[in-house]
Amino acid sequence: MTAVEAEAGRLKEEADEPGWEVDPDDEWGVAVITTVGRQLKLRREAAGMRAAEFGRVVGYGEDMVYKIEGGKRIPRQEFLDKADEVLGADGLLSAAWEDVKKVRYPKKVRALGKLEARAVEIAVYQSNSINGLLQTPEHARAVIGAAQPPCSPDDVERMVAARIARRAVFEREPAPALSFVLEEGVMRRPIGGTMVWRQQLERLLEVGRLHNVVLQVMPMNCETHSGTDGTIELLKFADGAAVGRADGEFNGRPTSDPKQLRILELQYGTIRAQALSPRESLAFIEQLLGET
The missing domain is CATH 1.10.260.40 (lambda repressor-like DNA-binding domains)
Incomplete structure (x- = not known):
């Protein structure tokens, strides 16, 4: 040939x-x-x-x-x-x-990507999965592929590519301030198999060590938990504007209302205080890796 x-x-x-x-x-x-x-x-x-x-x-x-x-x-x-x-x-x-x-990517993801590209601060508490910005391609493919009703192979690949493209936020200059709180139970679930799980944990360590990223773990033995209603997302922009969303507030719809944003900020701040410190969180993830 x-x-x-x-x-x-x-x-x-x-x-x-x-x-x-x-x-x-x-x-x-x-x-x-x-x-x-x-x-x-x-x-x-x-x-x-x-x-x-x-x-x-x-x-x-x-x-x-x-x-x-x-x-x-x-x-x-x-x-x-x-x-x-x-x-x-x-x-x-x-x-x-x-x-x-x-x-190239679905229009909903493009809209989210545009917001993330403008944001100077991004804060996310994820209750039942690893946030898309943090996912490896293999983990994203396993998560999206497990959806019910099942997505077509075309849609899976399209959504995986879109999710990975959003990781460009980590390469921006000046770098935005990024904060994530993840559930311990989510990180103990080996979605995609052991190797995919290990690669995902390694990715979390890599991101968590970046100078502009704060990564925290909400431990399962926490007796007080202010995030049981679900995911919270907050994005702030250079002009002082902000947008937020929470599964348990305002019917899950995005909001820019200052009073509603203060509620979300209070909830997110409380969750961060209840979670492990960033240093403890990275040590915990390293421990999980050592158990595989």
């Missing part, structure tokens, strides 16, 4: 990966992908190439080319780069990735 054939085979395998279908309910996503597909088709036709011929050159099947051009399949960055080269688009098709990558 030649290098060209090997590369073509690799691209076709990637094209068939789940999670790259366009969500028909995502109007913005449909508009972006349709526009990119239309531009691709116009340039292919202007170059005098049939879909089958173009597909052979870029390593995709004719059917996949039609799906991308028809706005039914999200093109990968490698596909756009290869198409740009083959069709002599002078970087215009490659540049389309900047728009495509923004609609």
